[in-house]
Amino acid sequence: MRKLVKLFSSFIFDEFIPWQSGCSQILTDYPIFEDYLKGGNSMIKKVLLGMSGGIDSSIAAILLQEQGYQVMGATLRLWSEEDDLNTEIKPNYITEAETLAEKLGIIHLTYDARDQFYKNVIAYFKQEYLEGKTPNPCAKCNVVLKWYLLNQLAQKNDCAYIATGHYVNKVLQNSNYYISKGIDPEKEQSFFLWGLHQDYLKKTIFPLGQLTKQQVKELAIKNGYSSLTNKKESTGACFVKNSSYHPLLVKLLKKDRIKIESGRFIDSNGVYLGKHNGYPFFTVGQRRGLGLSPNEPWYVTEIDSNNNLVVLGKHADLFKHEMLVRNYHIIDKKDFNSEVITRIRYRKQAALSRIEIIDNNLLKVHFINREWSIAPGQTAAFYREDILLGGGFIVG
Numbered sequence: 027m028r029k030l031v032k033l034f035s036s037f038i039f040d041e042f043i044p045w046q047s048g049c050s051q052i053l054t055d056y057p058i059f060e061d062y063l064k065g066g067n068s069m070i071k072k073v074l075l076g077m078s079g080g081i082d083s084s085i086a087a088i089l090l091q092e093q094g095y096q097v098m099g100a101t102l103r104l105w106s107e108e109d110d111l112n113t114e115i116k117p118n119y120i121t122e123a124e125t126l127a128e129k130l131g132i133i134h135l136t137y138d139a140r141d142q143f144y145k146n147v148i149a150y151f152k153q154e155y156l157e158g159k160t161p162n163p164c165a166k167c168n169v170v171l172k173w174y175l176l177n178q179l180a181q182k183n184d185c186a187y188i189a190t191g192h193y194v195n196k197v198l199q200n201s202n203y204y205i206s207k208g209i210d211p212e213k214e215q216s217f218f219l220w221g222l223h224q225d226y227l228k229k230t231i232f233p234l235g236q237l238t239k240q241q242v243k244e245l246a247i248k249n250g251y252s253s254l255t256n257k258k259e260s261t262g263a264c265f266v267k268n269s270s271y272h273p274l275l276v277k278l279l280k281k282d283r284i285k286i287e288s289g290r291f292i293d294s295n296g297v298y299l300g301k302h303n304g305y306p307f308f309t310v311g312q313r314r315g316l317g318l319s320p321n322e323p324w325y326v327t328e329i330d331s332n333n334n335l336v337v338l339g340k341h342a343d344l345f346k347h348e349m350l351v352r353n354y355h356i357i358d359k360k361d362f363n364s365e366v367i368t369r370i371r372y373r374k375q376a377a378l379s380r381i382e383i384i385d386n387n388l389l390k391v392h393f394i395n396r397e398w399s400i401a402p403g404q405t406a407a408f409y410r411e412d413i414l415l416g417g418g419f420i421v422g
Contacts, residue, residue: 072096073231074185076176077134079122081254082191082234085242087130088249089233090189097189099127099134100179102172104143106265107274111140126251135183139175146170148265152278155306158329159403162218163263165417169221169355177226188230194219195235196227197413202357203227207412210238217372220407220417221355272307279306289334291318294327294343302336305329311344311399325399345396351389351406354418359383361416367409368393370400370420381408389418 073090077083077099090097101123103109109117120136127134147167154161176188193208194216203224208214222230234242243255266274279286286304293299300318302308308316312326316338325344328337349370356362362381368391369376377397382390391406400420407417 070094070096071187072098072183072185073187073189074098074100074176074180074183075132075189076172076191077101077123077127078191079119079126080191080257080259081242081246081251082193083123084126084130084191084251084254085245085249086189086191086233087126087132088245090231091130091132093233095187095189097130097132098183098185099123099130099132100176101134101136102139102143102175103136104167104264105140105148107267107277109140111144135179137175137179139171142171142175143167143265148278151263152275152282154403155275156279156284156331157403158305158331160309160401161403162405162419163265164218165221165405165419168218173222173226173230177229180229186229188226189233190230191234192219192232193234193237193239194232196230196232199413200358204357205414206235207409207414208232208235208237211373213239214373216409216414217369217405217407217417220405220414223355224357275306287334289336291316291324291336291338294337294339299324299338305331305334305336308336310401329402341398344399346393346400347396348390348392349397349400349406350421351391351418352387352421354387354389354416356408356416358415361410362408365394366415367411368397369407369409370397370404376409388421 071094073095075083075087075090075097077087078101083099087097087099101120103117103120105111106117124134124136147163147170150166151161151163173188176190179185180188192215193210193213195206195208197204197206205216205219205222205227207216237245246252246254262269263271276286286306288301288303289305291299291302300316302317308326308329310326310329313323316324316326318324323341324338325341326336327339327343329335330337362383365378365380367376368379368381375397378394380392380394382392384390400422402420402422404420405417406420408415
């Protein structure tokens, strides 16, 4: 047992956790080690790992095994253009996850979540565009579906923990669990995880939080999985086949017998500027693809879905001092007694701000300096330094 503890402590302290990190972070990131220090009877704990068949979840599985966990892999089969509700042929990512699980010697299960994904995420995606908003399906999926299903599968299979391949960390502060940024600024994914509540955070492990993508690739090569380093990574929404969401949206609306009609571009004074091919194809802040040839750039400043109008303005017209956020989730209201950093774009636009909590569903963000291009429907995430304090959906 001492040899095992020495192995864990060496692996944890030397390879992953910087010495300046607090002890609470070490124990939070490695609950199996925490369990031992608290006098747990067993060092072997079962963990359910969300697997996509890619390099991140595969290396996460290897690291968890090295830390002494009994790993079970789980892949959620989600709806996509190519994998509709009635499609029987398994998509490649499930076959790849099954193959990797077999190589790793771990049990793997697949859960068909296509129907739930369609009802919770695709329906939301479609409705937001119909309302003239710009949805964030990844944040929605994490909040209402992915962790819920992983938690259900973990309980059903007697797994004490959940793990994923996200590049984030977890810390314990003032008896609350928080997500903190991963150390790789190019892969850091905390922005999409603001909706996870304490029950989920308490049992979730993020093995890759203290690694860069390059280090993950090196570990893959070292462990005989070099082929994973050449696999193309998905970008954007996982269910969109091409880079543009337009064809999918047209297909979804056609299925509901909804036709997207052309409408008018106007300026803030109501002056006609041209014709557009449908307001759902635009987002606040958009400049390219308007189909106009003005002497100076126009930007989308507002979308009026009720009247099929797209309002255009100049760059300066997109600056705002404040915005409303609905359906928010925050861990502790006391975190907002002083100024925080608000991000309204993934990796971009970190703005010093003051938060005014209006009620249990709505809050207002007051920016210290004006912020540009606030798109209704997108998400806002709140931080203090690297700690994620919460987030919500932007009203405007």
